[in-house]
Amino acid sequence: MKELDPAALDCLAALADGGSFERAAQRLAITQSAVSQRLRGLESQVGQLLVVRARPLRLTEPGKVLLRFARQLQAMRADVARELGESLRAQTRLPIAVNADSLATWVLPALDALVQDGVSLELIVDDQDFTHEWLRQGQVLGCVSTVPRALRGCRITPLGVMRYVAVASPAFVAREMGGDAEGGLHRGNFSQLPFLVFNRKDDTQTQWVAKAFGVRSPRLVERFVPSSEAYARAAMMGWGIGVLPELQVRDAIERGELIVLHPEVAVEVALHWHQWKLGDELSGSAPRGARLDEVGDALVRGAHAALGSQAAPGRRARTQEPAGRVVRRSPRPAVARPSR
Missing domain, CATH: 1.10.10.10 (Winged helix-like DNA-binding domain superfamily/Winged helix DNA-binding domain)
Incomplete structure (x- = not known):
């Protein structure tokens, strides 16, 4: 050619x-x-x-x-x-895809120094199970994703684990759960209480309920709030039970604006940074310092500082078909996966 x-x-x-x-x-x-x-x-x-x-x-x-x-x-x-x-x-500009919860918590602080130094970024937001498709199609140069295997021509670096907990406002607990934060949500009533849902791709809530009460494919009363910040605010306003990153709601919990429900139950997800190999890196001798490398390095440092660098125990196994379609295998009983 x-x-x-x-x-x-x-x-x-x-x-x-x-x-x-x-x-x-x-x-x-x-x-x-x-x-x-x-x-x-x-x-x-x-x-x-x-x-x-x-x-x-x-x-x-x-x-x-x-x-x-x-x-x-x-x-x-x-x-x-x-x-x-x-x-x-x-x-x-450098287009990268990130999930909304990462953007609402650790991504901006991780990238701040680079942006202040003049790096031009375009942040594209999608579900963390779907950001990888943006990379595969060439729309972005890197992505934060749950997919643990790299595309051909890409490299992958573990970022850490986001831990999701179920929370509700004190007013909601008093009104809907009889004031009992310990036992007011149980197998017999979870399907009658409203749960906050990010969007139609989001199955974090059903994953949490399945893990907490041993119910397969639970059906929930859903209230959609398609913004990480607004979702957390809606939980604090008593709109319903939210399943949110512990990192995002830690301060609200300490202030008493939110109460953790069944604190022994958490949904964990391992995140990874994917990026295209550019230039001489394809032959294994790429010089460091390229802008995309700097973005990736900053995200890895920021994620490790905020999330920790250990992979989630018992993380759901995933693989990729040659065409790039993600295939989900049967999870182990204790595994749950968020979808924001």
Whole structure:
């Protein structure tokens, strides 16, 4: 294959980011006609359709392959410019995917020094079981994920364990549980009490109930609050029982704004940092100090400080099929997995 046009690859990345030719043109400060021309040239060169012209447009599988290459090329270009003393701060950013609970707790402090130093990041938020798909499709250069195996061309580093506990406000305990924080929630009434749920991907609550009461596939009264900060606030306001990262609600528990229910029961999840190998790293001799490496190193340090670096005991085994689809195997009885 002939050398691919970097400008055309930039157009492909802009189309993936913007979802339309108009937005891609705005991102690149060129005309829509120029975007179309560069895309057609790239498709002609590789002999395959790269973009489905729909609303919003979407990339084909070959388009996703080239998008991964485009992202890596942009990151390496920024590293070279940095070493030469040039600034591409306004043009180049590093997209990474993180889960909402990590973003609400340890991610921002971990990345603060880099951002203050001028690193341009785009944080994409998704469920921690789905951030890996963003990486596979080339939408991001790195992700925080529960998936314990690296994609080909990527490397993986353990981050630590997030521990989730069930909490409720004192007012909720008094109103709905007869004032009994120890025994007011039990096998006979959990299905009548409201549980807070982050979104439709979130099964943290059912995992906690299954572990606490030995019930398979429990059905709950659900109240959806799709924001980590608002979710914690709703729990403190007495909207329902929340299953939240212990790290996030530690202060509220100490202040008496939340009460831990069945403190012997916790949902644990091991998180991992995945990132693409760039440049010479593919041959095993990458120089340290590249921006993506700095982001990964900062996240690993921040996560280890906040979460600890040990893997969750009895963590649910997971593997990947060649096509990248995540397959969940049968968990051990004591294992539970959050989904935010």
